[in-house]
Amino acid sequence: MTLHLVIHRPAATEGEGAAAERHALSEAVWEVADSHWAPTEEALMVSCDLSAAYLLSHFKAGLARRGHPDPGMLLVVPMGEAAAWSGLPPDGDAWVRETL
Incomplete structure (x- = not known):
């Protein structure tokens, strides 16, 4: 999975x-992915297993x-092992590490 x-x-x-x-986007996310997390209101x-374009x-x-x-501004970017981040809560940090 990506x-x-x-x-x-x-x-x-x-x-x-x-x-x-935001609610409409959340519903669209649920249609294609059971595994997701919202660290902020806009992210x-x-x-x-779907492409960013799809x-x-x-x-x-x-x-x-x-x-x-x-749709306003909408950006979909695949993340990889080289991704870096800071300031996520411990449970979010763990989820991202496990998902990557």
């Missing part, structure tokens, strides 16, 4: 619109199906 870092900045910049877009880590397409379509045709 671990992907997903960054999403909703088209709606705040309030209920942004929350609805998700998704573990699955995930991007799936997330954009999932947002559109849920009434959000403008």
Whole structure:
């Protein structure tokens, strides 16, 4: 499985619109990956066997199906063994290490 870092900045910049877009993306993530973690409001880590290009397409379509045709900023980046990070909580750090 590949671990992907997903960054999403909703088209709606705040309030209920942004929350609805984040929820729609979360639902789209659940459709393709049981294993994922959200370290921040705008970042998700998704573990699955799908390519970054496929995930991007799936997330954009999932947002559109849920009434959000403008996905805002959406970035899907595969992570590898060379990835580095700092400041994750212990459980998140352990999950990332195990998933990589």
